[in-house]
Amino acid sequence: MSVDEQPIQSVWTRPRRKRDQPALSQAQIVAEAVRLLDVEGVDALSMRRLGTALNAGATSLYRHVANRDELIELVVDEVYGEITVPDGDDPARWREAAVVGAESVRAMILRHPWVASLLGSVGLSYLGPNVMRLNERLLGVFVSAGFPGDEANQAISAVISYVIGMGTTEAAWLTTVAKSGQGEREWAERLRPAVEEAAREHPHQREMLARGEDEADPVRLRDEKFRYGLDRMLDGLETRLKR
Structure with missing residues (x-):
């Protein structure tokens, strides 16, 4: 695959996959991530730490965000709102x-x-x-x-x-x-x-x-x-x- 054909890595460019409505929503994930960042700072934010705070497994989080980089994109856009x-x-x-x-x-x-x-x-x-x-x-x-x-x-x-x-x-x-x-x-x-x-x-x-x-x-x-x-x-x- 050439460089031009490689997908651009971003939460905003990734195609949305149709799934059954999960128990945990993207809005809940982002809101909790913002709360963690406000209280504990950037270094404390990880997918594992966020999953623990939400009492959710990694699978629930990865339905909405592929990795920490995408999570950061989402929380930055959230506070810009x-x-x-x-x-x-x-x-x-x-x-x-x-x-x-x-x-x-x-x-x-x-x-x-x-x-x-x-x-x-x-x-x-x-x-x-x-x-x-x-x-x-x-x-x-x-x-x-x-x-x-x-x-x-x-x-x-x-x-x-x-x-x-x-x-x-x-x-x-x-x-x-x-x-x-x-x-x-x-x-x-x-x-x-x-x-x-x-x-x-x-x-x-x-x-x-x-x-x-x-x-x-x-x-x-x-x-x-x-x-x-x-x-x-x-x-x-x-x-x-x-x-």
Whole structure:
């Protein structure tokens, strides 16, 4: 069999086989997988661990997913279903819709920190129904704003890449904080002596610490940093539109 004839390995490309209705549904499998990921993280997720949590044998799971890679595709698409993007029919409000969509993506990542570590290795997850619906809504927003179809896709990619990058950083920080058993402010205060020592030979960072910029409410500070970058990204796209 040539390379061109070999089947593409993905849950979205595998032909569906007609079977009697199994006792365990795909929705149940995916929901439990998301719960396990939220509680225990990526390393804990395996077909065996999932089967144990569902009190089901491997045969029941493999009726719906061929392997762990397909399971990952399904759980990523599942959490993407939590993202909301407003109707983009009003070109005057495209920026408002883009902000709502971007903040919704960020919120999803922070609810499910594990997703950040999977986005670079999730096969063909972009073919999932929730991801396709999200892309369609975003395209509606940017095309209505006035971006040509090909450039609208590039604009969306730029915005989403920013959101995922920031969300990944935040998710890593929040995971570290959660492991400490303390709140963000308490953990930051405990960490401050080490930060001050590390910044001792770096005058700009030392000055920032002296101004107390890291002592603000950490949640508000994260929100402000995210929104600053997003606004500057959209400023650039808006300038592009006006040309």
